Amino acid sequence: MIHRTPRSLVTGALVALASLSAASTASAQTTGFALDRYEPTPSDLYFASEFPWYSGASTWSLRVGLVADYARNPLVARSTDGRATALVENMLVLHPQVGLSLFNRVGLHLSLPVGVLQDGALATLGGNTLGASGTVGVGDLRIGARVRLWNDADHDAASLHVSVYGFAPVADRTSNLGDGGFRVRGLVTLAGHPGPIRYSVGAGVHARPDFSTGTPSSVGTEVIATAAVGLALADDRFTIGPEAWMARNVSASDNARPWNGEVILGAHYLVADTVLLGLGGGVGLSEGPGTPAFRGLFQVAYAPAVRAAAPPVDTDGDGVFDSEDVCVDVPQGDTPDPARAGCPLADRDRDGVLDADDQCPDVARGPHEDPARRGCPEGDRDHDTVLDSADRCPDEAQGDTPDPRRRGCPDGDRDHDTVRDSVDVCPDEPRGLVPDPSREGCPAPDRDHDTVPDDADHCPDEPGAPSPDPNRNGCPGLVRVEGGNIRILEQVFFDTNRATIKAQSFRVLNAVADVLRVTPTIRRVAIEGHTDNVGGEAHNMDLSDRRARAVLDWLVAHGIEADRLESHGYGPTRPIESNANAAGRARNRRVEFHILDPQ
Numbered sequence: 001m002i003h004r005t006p007r008s009l010v011t012g013a014l015v016a017l018a019s020l021s022a023a024s025t026a027s028a029q030t031t032g033f034a035l036d037r038y039e040p041t042p043s044d045l046y047f048a049s050e051f052p053w054y055s056g057a058s059t060w061s062l063r064v065g066l067v068a069d070y071a072r073n074p075l076v077a078r079s080t081d082g083r084a085t086a087l088v089e090n091m092l093v094l095h096p097q098v099g100l101s102l103f104n105r106v107g108l109h110l111s112l113p114v115g116v117l118q119d120g121a122l123a124t125l126g127g128n129t130l131g132a133s134g135t136v137g138v139g140d141l142r143i144g145a146r147v148r149l150w151n152d153a154d155h156d157a158a159s160l161h162v163s164v165y166g167f168a169p170v171a172d173r174t175s176n177l178g179d180g181g182f183r184v185r186g187l188v189t190l191a192g193h194p195g196p197i198r199y200s201v202g203a204g205v206h207a208r209p210d211f212s213t214g215t216p217s218s219v220g221t222e223v224i225a226t227a228a229v230g231l232a233l234a235d236d237r238f239t240i241g242p243e244a245w246m247a248r249n250v251s252a253s254d255n256a257r258p259w260n261g262e263v264i265l266g267a268h269y270l271v272a273d274t275v276l277l278g279l280g281g282g283v284g285l286s287e288g289p290g291t292p293a294f295r296g297l298f299q300v301a302y303a304p305a306v307r308a309a310a311p312p313v314d315t316d317g318d319g320v321f322d323s324e325d326v327c328v329d330v331p332q333g334d335t336p337d338p339a340r341a342g343c344p345l346a347d348r349d350r351d352g353v354l355d356a357d358d359q360c361p362d363v364a365r366g367p368h369e370d371p372a373r374r375g376c377p378e379g380d381r382d383h384d385t386v387l388d389s390a391d392r393c394p395d396e397a398q399g400d401t402p403d404p405r406r407r408g409c410p411d412g413d414r415d416h417d418t419v420r421d422s423v424d425v426c427p428d429e430p431r432g433l434v435p436d437p438s439r440e441g442c443p444a445p446d447r448d449h450d451t452v453p454d455d456a457d458h459c460p461d462e463p464g465a466p467s468p469d470p471n472r473n474g475c476p477g478l479v480r481v482e483g484g485n486i487r488i489l490e491q492v493f494f495d496t497n498r499a500t501i502k503a504q505s506f507r508v509l510n511a512v513a514d515v516l517r518v519t520p521t522i523r524r525v526a527i528e529g530h531t532d533n534v535g536g537e538a539h540n541m542d543l544s545d546r547r548a549r550a551v552l553d554w555l556v557a558h559g560i561e562a563d564r565l566e567s568h569g570y571g572p573t574r575p576i577e578s579n580a581n582a583a584g585r586a587r588n589r590r591v592e593f594h595i596l597d598p599q
Contacts, residue, residue, distance in 0.1 A: 031128045033211045033219050034140065035074055035088065035176040037247070037260050037290035039165075039185070040067045042099040042109035042144065043301040045154075045268050047280050048245045049200040049228035050189045052146055052153050052161045055101040056306040065276070065301025067095040071292035075130070075176075077123055078287070085121055087131040088176065091292075092117035093139070101306075107146045109165075113139030115177050128212075132176070139177035140167040153191040154198070154236075154306070163187045163204075179219075181209035187224070193232065198239055202226040210251055218258075219289055220251035230266075240267040243280070247288075260288035262295060276303035318342060351375060384408060416599065417441060433481070433521045433598065450474055451481040451519065465511065466518040473518075478511040486515055486525065486593035491586075492551060497535075499546035501554060509551065512593060513558050524597035526566050527551050532585035533572040545569025551591055566596075 043065040044051045055061035075088040097111035115137045122131035144165035151159035165185040171178025187204035203225045210220040230241025246261035264282025271277060278299030284291035312321040318331035325342030333344040335354070346355040351364035358365075358375030366377040368387060379388040384397035391408030403411040403422055411420040417430035424441030432443035433451045444453035450463040457464075457474030463482065464475040480487045492509065493502040501509070516522060529548030531540040548567035556562045577584035 031211075032130065032133070032173045032176045032178075033289075034167075034171070034179045034183075034208070035290045036069065036071065036091065036093050036113065036139070037074070037245075037262065037292075038069050038071070038093075038295065038297070039142075040069070040095045040097065040111065040299075042097055042107065042111070043276060043299075043303050045198060045239050045276075046200060046228040046230070046243055047264065047266050047278060047297050047299065049226040049243050050146070050161070050163060050187065050202055051191050051198060051200045051228070052107065052148065052159075052163075052189065053099075053101065053303075053306055054104045054107060054148055054152070056104055058306075059103060061101045061304070061306055063099040063301055063303045065097050065099075065299060065303065067097070067278075068298045069093045069095060070296040072294040074290050074292040075120070076287060077130075085123065087120050087123055088118055089120035089132065090117060091115070091132075091176075093177070105148045109142075109144040109146070111142045111144075113142075113171075113177055115139065115175055118176060133174055135175065137172055137175035137177055139171045139175075140179070140183065141170050142167050151192075153200075154193050156192055157194040158190060158192040161189045161191065163189065179209045179211065183208040185224070187226070189226075196232050197229065198232050198241075199229045200226065206247065218249065220249050222247040222249050222251075228266075234269075237270045237273075238267070239269075241265070243282075246285075258288035259286055260291045261285035262291060264295060264297065266297065268299070270303065270305065273305040274302065276301040316342070349375075382408075415441075418598075430598075433519055433595075435521075448474070449482065466515050467511075468514055468518050478508045479515060481515060481519075481595075484595050484599070486512055486595065488512065488591070488593065491589070492547075492591040494547055494550075497543065499543065499550040501550055506554075509554055510558070513555055513560055516555070516560050516564065521598065522564070522595055524564055524566070524595075526568060526594045526596050527555075528592045528594065529567070529569040530574055530576075530588060530590050530592070531571050532575070532588045533579045534585065537571060541569055541571035541573075543569070544571045548591065 038048060041048060041050050043063040044053060071091045073086045073089055074091050076084050076086050078084045094114045094116060095111050096114065097109065099107060099109045101107045115133070118132040118134065120132035122129060142165055144163060146161055146163035149160045149162060153159045163186065167183035169178055169181050173180040183206065185204065185206045187202045189200060189202040191200040206222045206224050208219065208221055210218060212218045224247045226245040228241060228243040230239040232239050242263060242265050244263040246259060248259040262282055262284050264280045266278060266280030268276060268278040276299065278297065280297040281295065283294055312323065314321050315328045316331045320332060320342035322328045326340040327343035330344060332342050335345045337343040337345045347353065348355055348361050349364040353365060353375035355361040359373045360376035363377060365375050368378040370376040370378045380386065381388055381394050382397040386398060386408035388394040392406040393409035396410060398408050399410040401411045401420060403409040405422060411422045413420055414427050415430045419431060419441035421427040425439040426442035429443065431441050434444045434453050436442040436444040446453055446457070447460050448457065448463045450465060452464065452466050452474030454460045458471055459475035462476050463480055464477055465479045465481050467473045467477065478489050480489065488508050490508045492505040494500060495502065516525070527548045529544035531544045545568065548569050552565045552567040555565060572588070575588045577587040579585050579588060
C-alpha cells in the first residue's frame with residue numbers, strides 16, 4: 001500500500017525489486033529493529049501523552065491494563081520511480097502493563113509488548129533482510145518510573161513530572177519488536193486540568209542503538225515530543241481530544257535523519273470509577289520507519305479513581321499543619337516549644353505561668369497568687385475558701401456556721417448545748433433542761449441543781465424534782481432529776497417472775513409522770529429494766545425487757561406521749577451491787593430512767 005503523501009522513507013533506489021520475496025512472509029529474517037513507534041502510557045487518560053496519576057490520599061494505588069495497538073503499513077519501501085512496497089502491511093501488538101504509585105509522588109511501571117500479527121513482503125536492503133515476521137513474539141521489557149515534582153496533573157492547572165523508562169533487550173530482533181540492545185527513554189511532562197480541559201505536553205530523548213536499513217534512512221537516538229488536549233465531560237469521567245507525537249533521529253548522518261509523526265483522536269471513559277476504556281484512531285504524518293498510514297488503539301484497564309490528597313489542615317490556626325503539629329488543638333502562641341512542633345511552651349494549668357517557672361504546674365494560681373511560690377495559689381489547707389494567710393483556723397474548715405469573731409473558724413459549741421459559742425453567754429455550761437430566757441445558752445439559776453429554777457423552786461436549797469403542785473415544786477420527794485437521770489428514790493415492784501407492776505409502785509411512777517408533764521424540754525427518756533442473776537440469763541433478759549415495757553405502757557396510759565419514751569431490758573448484765581447476797585440482789589432488781597434528749 002502506498003501512503004497518500006509521497007514523502008520518501010527510502011530515498012535511494014532499491015536494488016532490484018526482483019529481490020523482494022513477496023510471496024513468503026514466513027521466510028527467515030536475519031535482522032530487524034523495534035518497529036512499533038507507539039509507546040503506551042501506564043494506563044493514563046491519554047494513549048501516548050502522559051497525564052500522570054498517583055496514589056492521592058492513599059499510601060499506594062495500583063493499575064493494571066491492556067492496550068491493543070494496530071498499525072497499517074508501518075514499514076514501506078519506495079523505489080526511485082515512486083513505487084511503494086509494504087514490507088510490513090499489518091501489525092498488531094498487545095501491551096499488557098501494570099503500574100504502582102506510592103506516597104502520592106512516585107510511580108513504578110512495567111509493560112511487555114506482545115506481537116500477535118505481522119504480514120507483508122520481505123526485502124534485502126544493504127545486506128539486511130527486512131520485512132514482516134509471521135510469528136508471535138515478545139518485545140523488549142519496559143521498566144519505568146516517574147516522579148511528581150510539582151502539583152498534581154488532574155487537580156491543578158499545571159504540574160511537572162519526570163519519567164524514565166529502561167528497555168531490556170529480551171526480544172528477538174527478527175520479530176521487529178526489539179533493537180537488540182538496551183534502550184532508555186526520558187521525558188519531562190507538563191500537564192494540568194484547568195476547568196473542563198485536560199492537557200499534556202512532553203519532551204525528551206530516546207537513546208537507542210543505531211541501525212541502518214541499508215539505505216540513507218536509519219534508526220538511532222531520537223529527540224521526542226508529545227502533546228494532547230481534551231475536553232473533560234460527564235463529571236470528569238469522559239475525556240475526548242486529539243493527541244500527537246513525533247521523533248527525530250539525531251545520531252545518524254545529516255542525510256539519514258528521518259522524522260516520525262502521528263496524530264490521533266482518542267476518547268477515554270471511566271466506568272463506575274474503576275474500569276478505564278479507551279478508543280482511538282489516527283494517521284501518520286511521515287514515512288519514517290515505524291510510522292503507519294493508520295493506527296487504531298483500544299485500551300481497557302483497572303484504574304480506580306484516585307482521590308486527591310486532602311489539603312493540609314491546621315486546626316488551631318497557628319501555622320503548623322496538623323500532620324506535624326503535636327498540639328493540634330492548642331496554638332503555639334508567642335512562645336512556641338522548640339521541642340514540640342506547634343505547641344506553646346507548657347502551661348498545664350493555664351494560669352499564664354509557664355511550667356518551667358511554675359512551682360504548682362497542675363494547679364492554677366488563681367486570683368490570689370502565693371507570694372512565696374511562683375504560679376501557686378495562696379494556700380487553703382482546710383478548703384473552706386478562706387486563704388491560710390487570713391484563716392484563724394487554717395486546718396479546720398469554717399463550715400456552715402463560721403465564727404464571726406474568728407475568720408475561717410467554725411463557730412464552736414464547747415458545752416454541746418446547741419447554742420454557738422459566739423452567742424452563748426455561758427459557753428462552758430450547758431443551758432440544761434430549763435434555759436435562762438435572759439441569758440442565751442445559760443441555764444436558769446438553780447442553786448440546788450434539781451432542774452427547777454430558783455424562782456419557781458419552793459425548796460431552792462434542797463434538791464427535789466419538778467412537780468405540778470407549786471407548793472411541792474423542787475422539793476424533795478419520791479424522785480430527783482440529776483446527772484441526766486430521773487432518779488427514783490423507791491423501787492418499782494413487780495409480781496415475782498412477772499411483768500405486773502404492783503400497786504405500791506404507782507405512787508413513784510406518778511412522780512415520774514409529773515416530772516415529764518411539767519418538763520416538756522425532756523424530749524426523750526429511756527426506761528431500763530434490770531434483774532439479779534437468779535435464774536437463767538435468757539429468762540432474766542426477757543423478764544427485764546417485759547418489765548421495762550410495762551413501765552412504758554403505764555406512763556403512756558397516764559398521759560405521757562409514747563414518742564418521748566423507749567424501753568430496754570438488760571437482765572443481769574449491768575449489776576450495781578454484788579449478787580452474792582440478798583441485799584445486793586434486791587438493789588440490782590431495778591428500773592432506771594435516763595434522759596436521752598437533751599443529752
